[in-house]
Amino acid sequence: MERPGKTAGAAAELQVRPLTGLAQIPAAQWDACATSPETLAGGDETHNPFVSHAFLSSLEESGCVSRRTGWLPLHVAVEQSGRLVGVAPCYLKSHSQGEYVFDHGWADAYERAGGSYYPKLQVSVPFTPVTGPRFLIAPGEDVEMAASALVAGLRALRNETEASSIHVTFMQQREWVQAGALGFLQRVDQQFHWDNAGYAGFEDFLGALASRKRKAIRRERRDALANGITIEHLTGADLTEEVWDAFYGFYVDTGARKWGRPYLNRRFFALIGERMPERILLVMAKREGQYIAGAINLIGDVALYGRNWGCAEDHPFLHFEVCYYQAIDFAIARGLKRVEAGAQGEHKLARGYRPVLMHSAHDIADPGLRRAVSDYLARERDHVLEAADALDTLTPFRRGDGSREETE
Structure with missing residues (x-):
């Protein structure tokens, strides 16, 4: 099937196909996208094991991700004339567990206002708070075009599934910038x-x-x-x-x-x-x-x-x-x-x-909820950046190694 159909505008010839499991795509094709220079240009890692077909398919075949666990695989594949352009690991979620980027407060507020926050679309590696590529681009493809097509496919899939939102978590900073330019709300957090x-x-x-x-x-x-x-x-x-x-x-x-x-x-x-x-x-x-x-x-x-x-x-x-x-x-x-x-x-x-910054992007369909989340994220970003700067002064390195000297 070709749901949700053709993407709009200049990329009208691109077809977006939902995959209800990694078994629907050859491992070599998926991994070629996951390890292509176009995908990896956003970071220094040349093999992120978490976005490999072996890792993601093991989550599916073991039953760790499934409709029963609230992680229904619904990966997005963009094709052109039968050629794979890009893929994104995506799940239809009925809760907010196992994500490590917390939106429980958004869900509670929306439910109290009479909305239905679930299902939502989660573009991530389940149970894995590790930065890595989320827009996996096939070798030789135009990065901006393919990323735009994947985002268009995700939005069409959101409409078809009646999901409230799309959440791309632990993404590369370059992808975060791309998503922001395409209208996603941008969020930052930190790890060590x-x-x-x-x-x-x-x-x-x-x-x-x-x-x-x-x-x-x-x-x-x-x-x-x-x-x-x-x-x-x-x-x-x-x-x-x-x-x-x-x-x-x-x-x-x-x-x-x-x-x-x-x-x-x-x-x-x-x-x-x-x-x-x-x-x-x-x-x-x-x-x-x-x-x-x-x-x-x-x-x-x-x-x-x-x-x-x-x-x-x-x-x-x-x-x-x-x-x-x-x-x-x-x-x-x-x-x-x-x-x-x-x-x-x-x-x-x-x-x-x-401390190191983590990046996520969020696309919310309801205008009212989107405005509220946007306001919250602006305040949260300021707090996270201030906290990261403060914590960086507390590292144990000697003066001259990037932080203050700690004396006995």
Whole structure:
């Protein structure tokens, strides 16, 4: 089918086709768009594992995203004369869970005013607060034309599904600028990333920190392993079913205690372990021959992306060791430019992570709700930018390394 039909204006010959699953498009075609120079020109990463066909299709085939979970796949594909021009990972949502860019207040206000906020269209990677391309452009295509066609397709799909809005989250800044020019409301938020300044090793990194912070991190690393705990880095063929079973147990237990029901199931981890093992790093902690904690990371060409953590035993500073310090060790050894350690967490500042802006764009059909959200976002942007500037002065780096000296 060709719903929602042809795009308007100069691109009238382009056809927009909704895909109700990644199985409807060959993996090679999707990945060619996800890794094309046209798509990646907005950032420095040359392989974002989260927008790969392997990762997104594993979410679908495992049932983590489905109508039942409130994440109905409805990806947008733009074609011209049978040739794929671009795609966008899109989901029809019946709630606002698992997104990490919060619009619950908008939904509540609209519902109280008599509107229906759900369903909405979410252009994102489910359960993944990682910046990456959202308008995936086929090699050789005109970027502006293809992005405009994808936006036109999303708006037509919004009308057909009677969705209230379109939300493009954790997008590249270039895409954010494009979306703003096409009438989307622009939003910013922040995360904390660690940048590799060409360090030869972890001690070299520590040398860039103020004395007190350097001593604190050394003490944390020592205390984390004080009870006979050892650390393993597992990737590729090391990812056995036994290892996955242990990690999944930690993930489920920790997730249940934090937010009730974890988003990801065991089948999902099995699928990505089969399909992209070289892109996965499990950092596992072991004591007395048994795994007691672990964290999963995905490996890009440029960055290491920390995602989920869990533990069966509580030990001082073990979370920091497994999730942050071991990630830095790995990134230095691999020559990666940075570590992205997920959403939120000002405690990361003291461990050498710095505030970085995140970008999202929102297109709301109802004029009244759009005006209210636009006013809110203008105030929120000012607050986020001021907070980021203030937090950047609190990093532990010595004067001359981009921040203030901290003395003992």
